[in-house]
Amino acid sequence: MFELYTDEARRSISLAYIAARQFDSTKIxxxxxxxxxxxxxxxxxxxxxxPEASEDWLRARTAKREDIYTDSGDMTFxxxxxxxxxxxxxxxxxxxxxxxxxxxxxxxxxxxxxxxAARMLRERGANIERIRKELARCxxxxxxxxxxxxxxxxxxxxILASAGPPRLDLPKN
Amino acid sequence: MSRCTSVRPYPKAHYRGEQYDSDLGLYYLRARYYNPLxxxxxxxxxxxxxxxxxxxxxxxxxxxxxxxxxxGDPINRIDPRGREDFEEEETADSIVEKARIxxxxxxxxxxIVFCTEATILWExxxxxxxxxxxxxxxxxxxxxxxxxxx
Numbered sequence: 001m002f003e004l005y006t007d008e009a010r011r012s013i014s015l016a017y018i019a020a021r022q023f024d025s026t027k028i029x030x031x032x033x034x035x036x037x038x039x040x041x042x043x044x045x046x047x048x049x050x051p052e053a054s055e056d057w058l059r060a061r062t063a064k065r066e067d068i069y070t071d072s073g074d075m076t077f078x079x080x081x082x083x084x085x086x087x088x089x090x091x092x093x094x095x096x097x098x099x100x101x102x103x104x105x106x107x108x109x110x111x112x113x114x115x116x117a118a119r120m121l122r123e124r125g126a127n128i129e130r131i132r133k134e135l136a137r138c139x140x141x142x143x144x145x146x147x148x149x150x151x152x153x154x155x156x157x158x159i160l161a162s163a164g165p166p167r168l169d170l171p172k173n
Numbered sequence: 174m175s176r177c178t179s180v181r182p183y184p185k186a187h188y189r190g191e192q193y194d195s196d197l198g199l200y201y202l203r204a205r206y207y208n209p210l211x212x213x214x215x216x217x218x219x220x221x222x223x224x225x226x227x228x229x230x231x232x233x234x235x236x237x238x239x240x241x242x243x244x245g246d247p248i249n250r251i252d253p254r255g256r257e258d259f260e261e262e263e264t265a266d267s268i269v270e271k272a273r274i275x276x277x278x279x280x281x282x283x284x285i286v287f288c289t290e291a292t293i294l295w296e297x298x299x300x301x302x303x304x305x306x307x308x309x310x311x312x313x314x315x316x317x318x319x320x321x322x323x
Contacts, residue, residue, distance in 0.1 A: 002304060011296045014307030018289055021308065039289065075308065145297050152294045156268050159287045163272075163279050 006101045008142045012040040017075055023062060028077045030084055031062045034109055034117040037102055048131050049124040061120055080115045084108040103140040189251055204255035213240040220256055265295035273317045288314040
């Protein structure tokens with residue numbers, strides 16, 4: 001299903017899976033897709049928002065579901081999310097891009113009007129026409145994977161360092 | 174018939190996850206045994222020393238030492254075969270393993286952030302992944318770090 005997506009877009013979708021699970025949802029909603037986009041590349045999303053948004057802000061507005069995850073492995077997209085993918089494919093086609101990237105997914109989220117994610121983006125000043133013009137003027141350049149890998153390793157080291165001293169279980173003898 | 178009633182608990186953390194012989198106090202590294210107290214191998218390097226690499230560049234003099242482990246830098250370099258040392262590459266798996274062994278249990282919020290970042294790293298190492306596979310990695314990562322899923 002995601003063969004035509006860039007690595008960055010795929011990562012944002014798997015981060016949406018993770019976000020849905022964290023919110024105890026069996027369905028991947030548009031707000032989870034937006035969380036995935038922000039987790040993957042917050043700077044890119046904030047390029048079109050004023051004031052800027054944070055993941056914490058979005059998480060606070062995203063509700064926990066009552067349909068508790070059952071470990072069945074069946075995570076499905078809602079109809080709104082599926083429409084976001086269709087809109088994203090259309091946007092990529094209009095922009096003559098062979099692969100669907102996070103910029104197209106962001107436009108797809110905004111085009112699916114009435115959903116929570118689009119409402120939150122509009123609250124922060126996101127405008128679909130302005131984003132299209134901005135992208136035409138200055139297309140999105142994904143971070144090279146090698147550079148991104150170094151950033152993530154650095155971040156993991158920070159988390160490990162902040163988690164406290166090592167707890168070594170050395171051999172008794 | 175006698176029966177063994179005292180079972181020595183299996184040690185949880187060993188250097189690089191290698192096989193440790195507690196009777197000898199040595200690590201088994203395939204071609205040679207390694208003594209962690211001295212930082213030296215028990216036997217000579219089975220490879221013939223070369224003064225220059227295939228490009229003609231003089232090699233690091235430490236590599237001429239017949240018994241030295243990982244060029245004297247066991248933190249950053251590894252020599253799992255006892256024949257040649259190299260720099261350890263950090264992967265999502267090795268980082269998760271490090272967190273599991275050294276830092277479990279993290280707090281829930283820390284674990285969520287850690288596992289999300291580790292999943293991004295896993296995805297960078299696995300181009301063309303299916304996002305559902307990433308979720309499986311994430312769940313197993315959470316289970317490894319916190320001792321249970323979320």
